[in-house]
Amino acid sequence: MLQEIQGYLNDIVDIVIVSYIIYQLLVLLRGTRAVQLLRGIIIVLITWLFSYFLHLNTLKWMIENLLSVGLIAIIIIFQPELRRALEKLGRGSFFNMTRQVKDQMVIEVANEITKATVQLAKERLGALIVIERQTGLSDFIQSGISMKAHVSAELLHNIFLPNGPLHDGAVIIRNDQIMAAGCYLPLSESPFISKELGTRHRAGIGMSEVSDALVVIVSEETGLISVCSHGEIEREFAEEELYARLYEELKPEKKPLFFKIRKENHSHE
Numbered sequence: 001m002l003q004e005i006q007g008y009l010n011d012i013v014d015i016v017i018v019s020y021i022i023y024q025l026l027v028l029l030r031g032t033r034a035v036q037l038l039r040g041i042i043i044v045l046i047t048w049l050f051s052y053f054l055h056l057n058t059l060k061w062m063i064e065n066l067l068s069v070g071l072i073a074i075i076i077i078f079q080p081e082l083r084r085a086l087e088k089l090g091r092g093s094f095f096n097m098t099r100q101v102k103d104q105m106v107i108e109v110a111n112e113i114t115k116a117t118v119q120l121a122k123e124r125l126g127a128l129i130v131i132e133r134q135t136g137l138s139d140f141i142q143s144g145i146s147m148k149a150h151v152s153a154e155l156l157h158n159i160f161l162p163n164g165p166l167h168d169g170a171v172i173i174r175n176d177q178i179m180a181a182g183c184y185l186p187l188s189e190s191p192f193i194s195k196e197l198g199t200r201h202r203a204g205i206g207m208s209e210v211s212d213a214l215v216v217i218v219s220e221e222t223g224l225i226s227v228c229s230h231g232e233i234e235r236e237f238a239e240e241e242l243y244a245r246l247y248e249e250l251k252p253e254k255k256p257l258f259f260k261i262r263k264e265n266h267s268h269e
Helices: 002-029 034-053 055-079 078-092 103-122 153-159 199-210 239-250
Strands: 127-131 143-150 172-174 177-183 214-218 227-228 230-236
Touching: 034 055, 055 177, 055 227, 103 127, 103 153, 103 214, 103 227, 103 239, 127 199, 153 177, 172 199, 199 214, 199 227, 199 230, 214 239
Parallel strands: 127 172
Antiparallel strands: 127 214, 143 177, 172 177, 214 227, 227 230
16 A cells, blocks of 8 residues: 555656656747747647548658657757756756846836936937846847846946947846847848838847847937837837836736836936
8 A cells, every 4th residue: 555655656756857847948948949840840749640540651651750860850959958958957057947036126127227228219329128038048148248247227328339349239138137238139020010110120029029028129210219029019118108118027926015116317418
């Protein structure tokens, strides 16, 4: 009897551990280019099951041969993601990927981004600010210049000053740190984007299409502030509207009983 109970407990522990590992792997892959490949693999497996139960022997034979060769291809295709997973495992952080973001930190980050963005808009200086959420953006961070500096309006403003080495790329923010500047982002290929929007806006929309990141854009031609999320762009944000949007998108799940928007005077130009 005790052996049976112990056997059941071992099975439960085994299932829980494997399920958690699979979940963490899916979190690691979510928002990367590997997601589309993973979906394709799932479709192939579903097709194989369909051919198996309906006795479609030719189709079944083709898929089985494809899968036998595909195992090697999968290792090659997923090499960046597998490398990141092993690095996280080596640092002991594989099972601690969920970030706890405090409400006070969100208020501070939203304030600093808002201050910088409004000042840049006044001076007609183009800017592209990406705020990481659940989807990891390590691949894009590695494309820029590493900074790992605390978020501040002054630093953001200086990064996007003309003739600087970083002003043409994007800034990526994780929690309350500027992880990198001068980052390259994927351009959206959507045919529905307005022709008046340039490369900076297409890059912002493209980033929001491949991840759940929140992207703030300042147009150097018009000085208008835009926000991109989930492949959509909203334009002409005022200062209070931008802060409210940033806080709403970045706040912890539990809404605080009280928070105050810290307004500060901005010098002209």
